[in-house]
Amino acid sequence: MDANAAYGRALARAFGGALLFSFPLLMTMEMWSLGMAVERVRLLAFLLLSLPMLLGLSYYAGFEPTFRLKDEVLDALAAFGVGFLLAAVLLGVFGVLGRSGLSFQADLGKVALCAVPGAIGALVAGKQLGEGVPSARQKERAGTLGEIFLMAVGALFLAFTVAPTEEMILIAYQMGPLQALLLMALSVLLLHVFVYRLGFPGESRRREAGGPLRTFVGFTAPGYGVALIVSLYLLWTFGRTDGVAPHEIATMTIVLAFPAALGAATARLVV
C-alpha cells in the first residue's frame, strides 16, 4: 500500500508536469484546427513515433527511478494516458470538444495531438517537480547517442510549442536569404554557448569532452542537425510543406530550428 501511495504522488506530479508543459498548446487555436486538419497518415506516424520516444524519455527521466524494461514501458504508457486524459479534460472545459455537429474523429485528433507534449511533461515532471537534483545515474547513463536523443526530445518539445502557429510561416516569408543565414549562424552559436560555455547545471560532463573544436564537431553540429531534422519533420506533419517551393521550406525549417536549437541546448535542464 505504501508503494501505491508513493506511486500516487508520482502520478499527481506527472499530472502537474503535463499541465505546465501542455497548457500553452491546449490554449492555442492552431492546435485545435490542426488536430482536425492534419492528414491522418501523418498523425498516425506521429502517434506511433511518440511511443518509442516516451519509452526512451522514461529511461532517462521517468517519474519513477526505474531500471527495468517492464517499468519503463509501464511509465511510458501511464505518461501517455496522463497527457491524453489531461488534454481531453482541459479541451472539454475550454469548450473545444463536443461542439455540436463536429465528428468524433475531429475531436479525437485534437486530443491525440495535444496528448504527446503533455506526456513529455508528465515524464519530465518527476525530475522537474520532484527532488530537483539530477541523480548521478541519469548523467552517467547518457552516452553520445543518449545525448543526441535527449537533444532531439528537447528540440521537439520547444519547437512543438511554436510549430503550429501561423507566425512560423509568416516569419519565413518575411526573411531574406541573408537573414536566414544569419538566423542559422545565431542558432548554432547559441546552441554552442548555451551548452558548453554558460555552465548550466548538469552540463559539467560535456564541457570536459575535449577541445572547443572537438566539442563543436562532436555535440554542437549534431545538435543543430537534430534541430533541423526535428523542425522539418514537424512542418511536414502539420502539412506546412505541401506544395511549397524548396527554398521556402528551407527558410521555414531554419526559422523553426531556432527554437528547436534552444530546446536541444537546454534539453539537459528541462528533460
Added chain:
Amino acid sequence: MATASKSRRAAKPSPRSEPPLLEWISAAIGLVCALVAIGFVGWDALTGERSPPEIEVRLVAVTPTPHGFVTQVEAINHGGSSAAQVTVEGVLSGQGEPETAQATLDYIPEQSRVSGGLVFEHDPRAGRLVLRAKGFAEAS
C-alpha cells in the same frame, strides 16, 4: 551508484519488488488511451475516403428582429475532406429586387456540421430562399 540514488527515496519500492498495483492500473489506462487514439486515427487513415468537400447548406430557423430577419443556417460537409473559409450565400427572391446575404464559416471538418447566420431585410419565409456554399479553401 544507482542503488545509492534509489535508497534516498525511502518510500519507493526496492528494485526487486513488483510494481505497485496503481502503476499497473495507470499503465493500463494509458494503454487504452494510446490504443483508442492510434486505432481510430489509423482506421481513418487506412479506410477513410478522400473525396472533395461536399457542402450542403440548410435553413434552421428565421427570427424577426428590429435589425433584420436573422436566418440561422447550418452547413453540412458530406464529403471526405475538410474545408476552410467556406463562403455561404443566401439569395432571397420573390419580393422585388433579389436580396443577397453571405457569411464565412472558418472550418467544416469532413462529415461535420457547423452553424452560422445570414441577415435579410425581407422575410425569407415569404419569398424564395436559395442557400448554397460558394467556395472554400483547402484546409491545412
